[in-house]
Amino acid sequence: MKFEKPISVKEIATLIGAVLTGNDQLMATGINEIHKVEEGDISFVDFEKYYNACLNSAATIIIINKEVPAPEGKALLVINDPFSAFVSLVKRYRPFVPATTPISDTAVVGEGTILQPNVFIGHHVRIGKNCLIHPNVTIYDHTIIGDNVIIHAGTVIGADAFYFKKRAEREVMYDKLESCGRVIIEDHVEIGASCTIDKGVSGDTIIGQGTKFDNMVHIGHGAVIGKNCLFAAQVGIGGKTHVEDNVILWGQVGVNKDLTIGKGAVVLGQSGISSTLEGGKTYFGSPVEEAREKKKELAWVKRIPEIWAKINS
Numbered sequence: 049m050k051f052e053k054p055i056s057v058k059e060i061a062t063l064i065g066a067v068l069t070g071n072d073q074l075m076a077t078g079i080n081e082i083h084k085v086e087e088g089d090i091s092f093v094d095f096e097k098y099y100n101a102c103l104n105s106a107a108t109i110i111i112i113n114k115e116v117p118a119p120e121g122k123a124l125l126v127i128n129d130p131f132s133a134f135v136s137l138v139k140r141y142r143p144f145v146p147a148t149t150p151i152s153d154t155a156v157v158g159e160g161t162i163l164q165p166n167v168f169i170g171h172h173v174r175i176g177k178n179c180l181i182h183p184n185v186t187i188y189d190h191t192i193i194g195d196n197v198i199i200h201a202g203t204v205i206g207a208d209a210f211y212f213k214k215r216a217e218r219e220v221m222y223d224k225l226e227s228c229g230r231v232i233i234e235d236h237v238e239i240g241a242s243c244t245i246d247k248g249v250s251g252d253t254i255i256g257q258g259t260k261f262d263n264m265v266h267i268g269h270g271a272v273i274g275k276n277c278l279f280a281a282q283v284g285i286g287g288k289t290h291v292e293d294n295v296i297l298w299g300q301v302g303v304n305k306d307l308t309i310g311k312g313a314v315v316l317g318q319s320g321i322s323s324t325l326e327g328g329k330t331y332f333g334s335p336v337e338e339a340r341e342k343k344k345e346l347a348w349v350k351r352i353p354e355i356w357a358k359i360n361s
Contacts, residue, residue, distance in 0.1 A: 064136055067127070071118070072123060076108070094113050099114070109123045111125045111127060112126055113129065131225065155170070155173040155174070157175045158195065160178040168186045170189035182201040191247075197238070202241050203242060208246065209227045209247065212225065227248070229269070234256055235258075240265060240281070243266070245267040248269050259277040266284045267285045268289065271285050277294065279296075283302075284301075284302050285303045286303055286305030289304070302321065310326045313325050
C-alpha cells in the first residue's frame with residue numbers, strides 16, 4: 049500500500065510508540081510485507097530467524113522487536129510487538145469505510161461494461177471497458193479490473209488475506225493482520241461462479257491477461273497468476289505463490305504458499321503441490337511428481353499383493 053503523501057519516520061515512531069534508531073530524516077512512502085517491499089516502504093519483523101532477510105531487504109523503515117544496529121541509510125523502529133504496530137498503521141492509513149450504496153460514488157466503471165442485478169462495487173474500484181459482471185458479484189475496495197473481463201455470479205474479489213498471529217497465552221489466540229493490499233485483474237480474464245480472490249496483505253494479488261478460471265477457484269493473498277493460465281474447478285492457490293504464464297491446473301489441484309509453478313506446467317487433477325515446480329512438464333500426485341514417473345509408481349503399487357503372494361508361496 050502506498051500513502052497519499054510521504055510521512056516522516058519521526059511521525060511514524062510517535063504514532064506507534066517506538067524507539068527510533070538509525071536515519072531519522074527518512075520519509076515513508078508505503079507499507080509492505082517483506083516479500084514485496086520497495087524503497088520507501090515500512091515493513092516489520094518479529095522473529096529472529098527473519099531479521100537478516102528484513103534488515104537486508106529493500107525496506108527503508110523496519111519495525112523490529114530487538115535493538116540491533118541499523119543498516120546504513122535505514123531506520124529501525126524498536127517496539128515489543130511489531131505485528132500490532134504494523135496493524136495500527138494499516139488501520140490509520142487504510143481505514144475501513146462502510147458502504148452506503150451498492151455501487152460506490154468513488155468507483156469508476158468503463159464504457160460498455162454491464163453490471164447485472166445485485167452487484168456490489170466498493171470504494172475506489174476501477175473497472176475497464178466492455179466487462180460483464182454477473183449477479184451477486186462482490187468487488188471490494190481498491191480493486192482494479194481491466195477491459196473485456198467476465199466475472200460470473202457469486203464471485204468475491206478482494207476479501208481479506210487469511211493471515212493471523214498466534215497468541216498461545218490467550219483464550220482467543222489469533223490476531224488478524226489487517227489487509228491493505230489490492231486485487232488487480234488484467235484484460236480478457238474470465239472468472240467462474242463462486243470464486244474467491246483475496247487481496248494482498250499490503251501488496252497486490254494479480255491475475256494475468258487472458259487467464260481463465262472455472263467455478264469455485266480460490267486465490268490466496270498476494271499470489272501472482274501469469275498470462276493465459278487455465279484453472280479448472282476447485283483449484284486452490286496458497287498466498288504469495290507465483291504461477292507463471294500458460295500454466296494449466298486441472299480440477300481440485302491444491303497449491304501450497306510461497307512457491308513457483310514454472311511456465312507451461314500442467315498439473316493433473318487432485319494433485320497436491322508442496323514445492324516449486326519446473327515449467328514445461330506434466331505432473332500428478334500428492335505430493336506431485338512428473339506424471340509419467342508417478343503413473344509407473346502407481347502401477348507397481350497395484351502389483352504389491354501379486355508380488356507378496358509369489359514371495360510367500
